[in-house]
Amino acid sequence: MFESSLLLTAFVGVLLASASTSLLSVPVTLNKVSFMSEAFAHITFSGIALALLFDWNITIVSLGAVVFFSLVISFLTKNNRTEQVNITMIFLAVSMAVSVILLSFNRDYTVDLAGYLFGNFLFMTPADLIALSVLLAVNALYLLVFYRWLFYWSYNPVIARVYGIPVSFVYYTFMVLIAVNVVITVKSVGVILITAQLILPGLTAFRLVRRLPAATAVAATVSLTAAVSAFALTYRFDLPSGPVLVCVLFLFFLLSLPVRPLAARIFRRP
C-alpha cells in the first residue's frame, strides 16, 4: 500500500497526531480555551523562526518558548476571562510580528516554511514518530488521572476550589499540555490550522453525544477517520495535506449538525 517508508512514516505520524489532539479536543471545547491554543501556535512559530535564524533544533527551541510563554500568559490571565482573551490576543499578534522580523534576517532557508504554517505530512521523521507516541501516552495518562479535576474545573472553577479541587494545578498543567501538543504535532496541520484540529473533533462529538467518555471516543474516531481520508485525498489528488485534513474535519462537523434534530424527530414519542 505504501510505496515508500516516507509515506508510511507520514501516515503513522498523522494518525498519532490526530489521536493526541482529539483527546485534548474534548476538554478544550468544554473550557472554551481554543484562543489560548491559537496563541501558543503563533508563539511556536516564533520559536521556529528563532531556531532557523541561529540554526538551532526547532523542536527544542519552540518547545522552550511555548512552555515558558504559556505559563506567562496563564499567570497573567488567571482570574479574568476578558483579560485572558485580550492579553492572549496581544501575545498572538506580537509573536507573529516577531517571527516575521526574525525570518527577514535570512532569506535563503533550506526549510519549507509553508510546511510549518499549514502542515505537511511528508515532513514527519522517525524521530517525530517517537515524540508523537510519547505525546499520545502523556495525553492519555493525563486525562485518565486528572479527568475529574479537569471536569470540575471546567464546570465552575470557583466552586471546584471551594470543594477542594486544586484548580491552579489543573489550569497550569492543562495549558502547558495544550502548548506541548501544538509544538509536537506541528507537522500535521501547522501553526495556522492547529486550533481547528483541537476543537473540531470535540465540537463534532458534543453534537452527537453528551457524556464525556463517549464524547472522547467519538472525537478520537472522527479525528482518525478524517486523518485516513485526508491522507488518501492528499496523495490521490496531490493536494496540500494539512488544509485537506482541516476541511475533512469541518465536513464531518457539518454532517453532525442535523444528527440531533433528526434523531429527536425519529425517536419522538407519538
Place this chain on the structure above:
Amino acid sequence: MIRIENLTYKKGSRTILEKVNLDIADGEFVSLIGPNGAGKSTLMKIILGLLSGYEGSVTIDGVDHRRWVKTHNFGYVPQKETFDPLFPATVADTVRLGLMKGRLFPPRDSRRRIAAALEYVELGGFENRFVGELSGGEFQRVLLARAVAADSICFFLDEPESNVDKKGVSRLYTILARLKEEGKTIVNISHDLQTAFAASDTIVCLNKTLHSHTRPELLSADVVTKTFGNAIRLLEKDHV
C-alpha cells in the same frame, strides 16, 4: 465556632465591610440580612477563603479560616452558580464534587452516597438528569445535596431562595431545619425576611458594618429600618 474580629475589606478606595465583629456558634442557624450591596456575599466569600486582602481576623474553631477550609468539610451554595446551561454535567456529577476533597477519584461508595444525598433533599432518582434542564428550585436543592454529600458540618448559603418559587422556598427551609436539628451550623444570607425570621436562631443585620446581631423576636423595627435605609416597610408585625 466562627469568630470574625475587626474585619475590614476595601476594594480600591471603597470600603465594602468596616470593622465587622461577629461570632457564630456551632449548631447555630444564622441569617444575614441587609440591602443589596451591603457586603453580605463578600463577608461569606471572605469566611470561605475566596477573597484575600482584608484587615482583621477570621478564625473557625480557633484556627485561621484559610487553614480550616482546607481540612474540614463544609458546603457552599453560592448566590449565583454560573455555568453554561449546555455544559454536559448531570445531577450526579454535580453532587459528586462534594465527595472529591483531596481525591483524584471519587470514593468507592460514591454512588450510594450521592443517592442518599439526593434522597435527603427529596430528589431521589434525579442522578442522570442534566443540570441545565432543572428548575430553579431543583437546582438549588442539587447544590444543597452536594453540600450534604460532602458530610458538611457547616453550610453556607447565599440567597438560596433566588429563582425559586414559594413552594420551593418552604421545601428548602424544611431541609435546612432538618440539618439544624442534626446539629449542623447554618449561615444563610436571605432576602426573604419572613421565612428567614421563622427559621433562624439569630438574625444579623449587615450594611457595610454590623447593625445588629440578635434573636429574631428581639430585633427592633428601628434597627431593620436603619440597616436597609428608608427602603423597607415590609416587615410583618408578628415577626417584630
